[in-house]
Amino acid sequence: MAETAVESDQLVFSFDELMTEDAYEEPLITGGVRCHGGYIGGKYVSPRGAVRRRAIANWHRRLAADGLPVVVVPDKYVPPSYPNYPQAKFLLTEGVVDPLTRALTIISIVEGFGARIREVQLPDFDREIKESIDGTSLAHLGSGLFEAHARDEAGHRDQGGHKQMWEAARDVGLDKPDIPNDVLLRLMTGGSRGERKRAFPELSERMEGMITMMANVLIIETFADNTFTWAKQLLGDPEVSADAERAAHIVDCIARDEVPHVDYLTVALSELRGHTLCSPDGTFAIPGSEVIDTIFRGQLRGMATQRPRENRERLRTEIRQAIADESRATRIARTFEDLDAGWEFPHADDEELDILLSPA
Amino acid sequence: MHIRANPLYRRIRIGWTALCVWWRYKRLTWSDRLRRREPDADALHRVHQRNADHIFHTAVTLRGMLVKMCQVIGTRSDVFPREFVDTLAKCQDRLPPRDFDTIRRVVEEDFGRPIHEVFTEFDREAVAAASLAQVHKARLASGEEVAVKVQYPDIEQIMHIDLQASRHIAVIYNRFDKSPLDFIPLLDELQKHLRMELDFRREVESADRLREFFADEPSVKIPRVFAELSTRRVITMEFVEGARVNDPDALKDAGVNLDGYMARLMRIFNRMILAYGFFHADPHPGNILVNANEHGRPVFTLIDFGLAKQLPDGFGMGLFELMFSMMTFNESAMLRAFRELGFETQTGNEETLLHIARRMIARSDTGAFQGEFTEDMTDEMFDAIREDPVVSVPTDFVLVARAFALLSGIGHALGQSANALDALGPNPS
Numbered sequence: 001m002a003e004t005a006v007e008s009d010q011l012v013f014s015f016d017e018l019m020t021e022d023a024y025e026e027p028l029i030t031g032g033v034r035c036h037g038g039y040i041g042g043k044y045v046s047p048r049g050a051v052r053r054r055a056i057a058n059w060h061r062r063l064a065a066d067g068l069p070v071v072v073v074p075d076k077y078v079p080p081s082y083p084n085y086p087q088a089k090f091l092l093t094e095g096v097v098d099p100l101t102r103a104l105t106i107i108s109i110v111e112g113f114g115a116r117i118r119e120v121q122l123p124d125f126d127r128e129i130k131e132s133i134d135g136t137s138l139a140h141l142g143s144g145l146f147e148a149h150a151r152d153e154a155g156h157r158d159q160g161g162h163k164q165m166w167e168a169a170r171d172v173g174l175d176k177p178d179i180p181n182d183v184l185l186r187l188m189t190g191g192s193r194g195e196r197k198r199a200f201p202e203l204s205e206r207m208e209g210m211i212t213m214m215a216n217v218l219i220i221e222t223f224a225d226n227t228f229t230w231a232k233q234l235l236g237d238p239e240v241s242a243d244a245e246r247a248a249h250i251v252d253c254i255a256r257d258e259v260p261h262v263d264y265l266t267v268a269l270s271e272l273r274g275h276t277l278c279s280p281d282g283t284f285a286i287p288g289s290e291v292i293d294t295i296f297r298g299q300l301r302g303m304a305t306q307r308p309r310e311n312r313e314r315l316r317t318e319i320r321q322a323i324a325d326e327s328r329a330t331r332i333a334r335t336f337e338d339l340d341a342g343w344e345f346p347h348a349d350d351e352e353l354d355i356l357l358s359p360a
Numbered sequence: 361m362h363i364r365a366n367p368l369y370r371r372i373r374i375g376w377t378a379l380c381v382w383w384r385y386k387r388l389t390w391s392d393r394l395r396r397r398e399p400d401a402d403a404l405h406r407v408h409q410r411n412a413d414h415i416f417h418t419a420v421t422l423r424g425m426l427v428k429m430c431q432v433i434g435t436r437s438d439v440f441p442r443e444f445v446d447t448l449a450k451c452q453d454r455l456p457p458r459d460f461d462t463i464r465r466v467v468e469e470d471f472g473r474p475i476h477e478v479f480t481e482f483d484r485e486a487v488a489a490a491s492l493a494q495v496h497k498a499r500l501a502s503g504e505e506v507a508v509k510v511q512y513p514d515i516e517q518i519m520h521i522d523l524q525a526s527r528h529i530a531v532i533y534n535r536f537d538k539s540p541l542d543f544i545p546l547l548d549e550l551q552k553h554l555r556m557e558l559d560f561r562r563e564v565e566s567a568d569r570l571r572e573f574f575a576d577e578p579s580v581k582i583p584r585v586f587a588e589l590s591t592r593r594v595i596t597m598e599f600v601e602g603a604r605v606n607d608p609d610a611l612k613d614a615g616v617n618l619d620g621y622m623a624r625l626m627r628i629f630n631r632m633i634l635a636y637g638f639f640h641a642d643p644h645p646g647n648i649l650v651n652a653n654e655h656g657r658p659v660f661t662l663i664d665f666g667l668a669k670q671l672p673d674g675f676g677m678g679l680f681e682l683m684f685s686m687m688t689f690n691e692s693a694m695l696r697a698f699r700e701l702g703f704e705t706q707t708g709n710e711e712t713l714l715h716i717a718r719r720m721i722a723r724s725d726t727g728a729f730q731g732e733f734t735e736d737m738t739d740e741m742f743d744a745i746r747e748d749p750v751v752s753v754p755t756d757f758v759l760v761a762r763a764f765a766l767l768s769g770i771g772h773a774l775g776q777s778a779n780a781l782d783a784l785g786p787n788p789s
Contacts, residue, residue: 033692112684116782119730154688163684164693184676185635188627188784189576 006054011062011135013055018144020050030250031168035160036152037253044249046257047159048148056263059137063270069356070270071296073222076346077353079308081230083315087339088230091319092174092240094332099318100234101177104170106187107227111254112163114153117146117217123207130276130285137268141210145264152257165254173235173247186314199298200291202284203277208295211272215296218265219303221258228255269296297353305345370422370518371525377418378529381411405443412447419451424515425522425554427451427491432550442739457486457494463510470591478589479508488646492557492666497599504598506586511560511593519554523547549755557666560595566638566668567597573636578653580628581661600661602649606773617656622767622776625660626783629767633760634676634784641759642667643766671756674700679760683781686721686729702754712751716744731781732771733764 022045024038036047063070083091088100122142125133133139155161160168170177200208228251235241236248273289319336323329347353384407392399419426433440434449463486464475471478481499488495493511500506512518530544556562564585571582581600589596603610605625611618625648632639640647640662649661678700685693691714698713705712721729723740738761745751764780771778 109680112688113781115688154684155690155693157689158692160690160693161688179677181637181673182635184680184784185631188631188635 006051006058008058010055011058013051013140013144015144015147017051018055018140018148019048020052021048022050028253030160030165030246031171033160033164033168034158035165035168035253036155037257044253044256046253046260047152049260052144052148052260052264055140056137056260056267059135059267059271060263062135063267063274066274068270068274069358070266071218071273071292071355072266072357073219073300074354077300077304078223078226079304079345080341080343081226082308082311082340083336084339084341085230085233087336088234089237089240090335090339091332092234096319096322096332097174097177098180098322099315101170101174102180102183102186102318103315104166104174104231105179105183108163108166108170109183109187111166112154112161114162114217115150117153117213118150120146120210120213121206122210123204124280127280127282128204128207128278129272129288130278133271133275136271137264138271141268145268149261149264152261162254162257165250169231169235169247169250169254172243172250173241175242199294200286202279202286203291204280207277208291211269211292211295212299214265214269215292215299216303218262218269219296219300221262221265223303224258225255228252228258293355296355300353300355301345301347301349308343367521370424370521371528373418373422374426374522374525375529377414378533380414382533384411405441408441408443409447412441412444415444416447416451419448422522423491424518425526425550428519428554428557429522429526429550431491432553442743451491457489458512460484462513463494463496466510466513466593467508469513470594471589479506482508493560493593498596500586500589506589506596507583507599508589509560509595509597511558513593516558519558523551523554559592560590561592563665563668564590564595566665569638570632570640570662570665570668573632573638574628577628577631579624579657579659581659583661583663600649600663602651602661604645605648605650605660606645606770608774611650611658611774614650615652615656616650616658617652618774618776621658621774622771622778623783624658625770626767626778626780628660629763630780630783633671633763634680634780637671637673637676639669639671639760639763640665640667641669641763643763643770645766645770648770667759669756669759671760672702675756675760679757680784683729683731686717687731687781689721689728691717701757703757704752706752716741716751719744731779732768732777733761733780734768734778735765735772738762738765 022038022040024040024045026039028035028037028039028044037045039045060070083099091097091100120141125138129138137145150156151159151161153162155164198205198208231251232248232255235251236244238244241247269292273287273292275288276285277288277291278285316333319333320329323332388403388407389399415426416430419430430448430451433444434451464482467475467478467482475482479498480501483497486494486496487507492515493509495507495509498506498508526547527544530547534544564587567582567585571584574580574582583598583600585598586596603614603616608618611621629639629643642664643662647662647664649663651659651661653659678697682694682697682701685691685697694717695710695713698710698717703713720737720741721727723736724730724732724734729737741761745753764778768778
């Protein structure tokens with residue numbers, strides 16, 4: 001693809017530059033909806049990437065040159081998709097479609113809510129970070145990176161984003177299934193409802209809120225890798241998919257689009273680790289690494305343990321609800337459980353999680 | 361207070377009001393035509409206001425169906441001028457009560473025994489009075505305090521007289537006015553609605569449905585109804601007190617922590633509207649009482665389920681898609697959502713619908729829709745719809761938009777946003 005001119009050491013970019021599109025030869029149209037991105041030389045190219053890709057690479061390079069480690073979610077902490085591919089395929093072959101339709105619809109809605117990242121209230125970086133952040137990805141969060149991320153997830157104007165792409169993958173693969181009426185109810189009754197306690201009350205709410213949100217999104221995006229693999233296998237399986245090739249391709253496009261999200265969030269959180277964070281009145285200072293590591297580890301543990309547990313319990317109930325005949329439900333539930341490979345989080349509650357990757 | 365049920369008196373009074381309303385509009389039109397000038401918008405607003413005041417006065421005097429009709433007009437911003445909607449929406453629950461003997465008679469007729477055998481105590485003064493019924497505080501033999509809602513004994517007859525008179529007037533109006541506004545469908549809707557509302561057993565069913573739906577939600581309370589002490593004209597329910605939902609001082613006195621207050625309230629209405637498809641369609645501040653739980657978090661008590669509404673299948677998803685597409689400025693998705701919700705244009709030109717959406721978005725607080733249907737936005741939407749009568753809006757949407765606008769008003773009184781999309785998020789804090 002044709003690269004827009006970006007110097008290898010350029011670290012400052014305008015909003016418009018970060019939104020620059022590649023010169024697509026053909027748009028991505030799926031499910032009757034014009035989506036973002038497009039094709040060059042027959043290959044799918046993600047949206048708003050002409051400059052953004054290189055910009056993130058440059059910030060990443062500078063981080064490595066400064067000898068700073070990056071935050072990562074090691075594979076061992078990533079819970080497998082539930083249901084797994086054999087389980088999901090089994091449900092489809094048994095005609096139990098609702099749980100999967102519901103799951104894919106909820107994924108599409110949650111992706112759409114990614115647009116809210118543009119509403120994150122940024123802290124006053126000048127006052128609340130001791131060192132200058134000029135030329136970092138942090139300095140570009142509010143001037144292009146969050147907005148591009150929001151548009152990728154929810155779509156923008158007449159271009160669909162991941163919300164519409166997941167809907168299309170669902171409809172193409174499962175042949176326009178009926179959407180269960182309780183999707184929104186499930187969404188509202190799911191997830192943690194506890195009060196969020198401040199981990200660093202000396203820092204501004206905006207600073208802690210921003211870090212928590214970024215850590216949360218980065219973990220979700222990393223976990224999503226397994227979801228992409230699962231969806232590509234399932235919706236790309238001609239034995240159960242109405243249009244295997246097309247459905248798998250749409251999921252693949254989404255997976256490609258998510259790469260810059262993981263990259264910029266990784267770089268920005270890693271940059272923050274290397275800075276000193278201050279209270280708004282300047283009377284309190286703390287190494288960024290302490291803040292990021294505490295918040296990131298806490299989020300990771302919660303999301304890798306509590307949510308998979310909730311998912312399992314919920315799906316078991318849904319399968320029972322989807323099958324009217326009691327004996328058939330029992331038989332299907334038993335086979336479904338037999339296909340579960342199981343998974344345990346590899347660390348005890350008091351063990352510290354590995355979340356850092358030192359520069360090579 | 362005595363209500364005049366004499367059919368002739370009521371017909372004359374209703375007819376006279378209708379004639380005055382009609383005459384004021386005609387006089388203005390003829391006067392503009394005679395002077396060969398463009399219609400004067402200020403003068404028209406003044407006539408709207410005078411007519412609305414006149415109707416309000418007649419309704420409060422005659423009560424019966426007229427009050428109910430005013431309440432319906434007060435919810436139909438898509439049809440009636442703003443002066444009518446604002447003035448007639450005041451016909452809420454602040455009417456003078458009927459005398460105690462009238463109420464006692466209904467209770468004794470329905471239970472077949474003296475009132476003191478049904479309730480050990482029964483306050484002679486009403487707690488609240490509305491168009492169809494009034495509420496008294498009472499006590500059961502068990503010692504429990506209850507609220508007893510009693511329907512006025514002559515209300516069915518009065519409704520019948522008023523509806524008949526209104527229909528006659530509407531027919532005459534349609535015959536003599538060259539460009540009549542057709543009131544017959546509105547009267548049909550009103551009649552259907554009143555028939556349901558006059559049977560209190562339906563209200564009890566609505567309360568039961570929502571209580572069951574919210575059984576796992578400790579932040580919502582639906583007062584318990586005593587089925588054995590409820591009839592077609594009487595409802596006996598648990599007596600609940602609480603702070604008014606939009607009164608910051610009262611909430612503070614009640615120990616309610618206001619952090620995330622509106623998000624919690626929106627979540628409750630989202631669950632009803634978007635997820636359950638059955639909702640309390642009249643969340644005006646008098647119908648929501650608030651108490652604090654042991655952590656200072658609000659517990660919202662919903663009362664008065666006369667206007668509970670069943671929404672069609674898929675309505676919640678359609679509304680969600682509309683909000684979502686407005687948030688992302690996705691106009692083709694907006695059109696799909698409008699169609700799913702049942703919006704129609706007589707001409708088939710969908711640009712009209714987009715025009716409405718654009719006007720709404722432009723009136724939001726930030727110039728971009730972020731999930732809150734503010735009063736300004738719904739006013740703008742209804743203005744746009746009135747200006748372009750080719751658009752037909754589903755009644756369900758009107759009621760839901762009004763409910764969200766009322767919630768937005770509550771939020772504004774507390775300096776908080778009533779953001780429906782925020783409250784829908786998968787992981788609210």
